[in-house]
Amino acid sequence: MQKLGTHVLVELWQADPVQLDDLEWVRRGLLQAAAAARCTVVGQAFHRYAPQGVSGVVVVAESHISVHTWPEHGYAAIDIFTCGERSLPEAAAQHLIAYSGAKRHFMQVLDRGIPGPG
Amino acid sequence: MQKLGTHVLVELWQADPVQLDDLEWVRRGLLQAAAAARCTVVGQAFHRYAPQGVSGVVVVAESHISVHTWPEHGYAAIDIFTCGERSLPEAAAQHLIAYSGAKRHFMQVLDRGIPGPG
Numbered sequence: 227m228q229k230l231g232t233h234v235l236v237e238l239w240q241a242d243p244v245q246l247d248d249l250e251w252v253r254r255g256l257l258q259a260a261a262a263a264r265c266t267v268v269g270q271a272f273h274r275y276a277p278q279g280v281s282g283v284v285v286v287a288e289s290h291i292s293v294h295t296w297p298e299h300g301y302a303a304i305d306i307f308t309c310g311e312r313s314l315p316e317a318a319a320q321h322l323i324a325y326s327g328a329k330r331h332f333m334q335v336l337d338r339g340i341p342g343p344g
Numbered sequence: 345m346q347k348l349g350t351h352v353l354v355e356l357w358q359a360d361p362v363q364l365d366d367l368e369w370v371r372r373g374l375l376q377a378a379a380a381a382r383c384t385v386v387g388q389a390f391h392r393y394a395p396q397g398v399s400g401v402v403v404v405a406e407s408h409i410s411v412h413t414w415p416e417h418g419y420a421a422i423d424i425f426t427c428g429e430r431s432l433p434e435a436a437a438q439h440l441i442a443y444s445g446a447k448r449h450f451m452q453v454l455d456r457g458i459p460g461p462g
Contacts, residue, residue, distance in 0.1 A: 230414055231421055237457060269389030271403045283401045283408055285389045290399060294407050294425065296348055296457065303349055303456045305423065307412065338421045339355065339414065
């Protein structure tokens with residue numbers, strides 16, 4: 227058995243604060259990212275904070291995609307967790323990087339569910 | 345500015361397959377974990393797969409807690425993402441480790457939203 231899941235973590239910096247604070251903009255981006263990853267959305271939960279910031283998660287048949295935004299820092303934290311060989315988590319990440327227009331980003335890819343070290 | 349968020353990743357192994365396949369058992373564990381972390385639940389989404397496995401996410405006012413289970417491997421992948429100095433993500437992790445009765449676990453703690461490298 228190899229890994230069970232792939233977990234892509236993305237830090238977005240210098241993104242537009244107005245967009246990062248717009249729940250519907252965030253939701254649209256996550257749903258598009260799920261499609262880019264070839265994932266099927268089966269649930270979602272979004273929340274807008276006072277005074278600012280949005281959290282959103284879409285549960286997909288292949289795991290989840292989440293985002294948390296800090297408009298005041300032009301920052302968003304993205305997680306894309308997928309299982310199965312058909313899904314394309316990096317494509318979801320690339321979509322969100324482009325969608326956000328973030329001027330800087332940092333991405334790391336982690337394997338999840340590897341029997342050895344766990 | 346220091347980090348904006350703390351991201352705790354937990355691998356649970358040798359957990360009970362029947363419990364891992366029980367959506368309500370998973371939901372109860374996540375809600376208890378949110379309380380242990382001093383987080384306030386603001387949304388949730390759960391899904392049970394066919395033939396087996398559960399995905400669940402609770403969005404909390406301090407970010408999110410997610411779990412994906414593979415009953416056939418006795419495995420669950422947990423993510424606890426929190427912001428703010430008041431929340432206790434490791435307490436949520438410890439709760440889920442104990443709640444699941446997993447015989448083996450592996451935990452790592454990542455900083456998210458550090459301006460330097462991103």
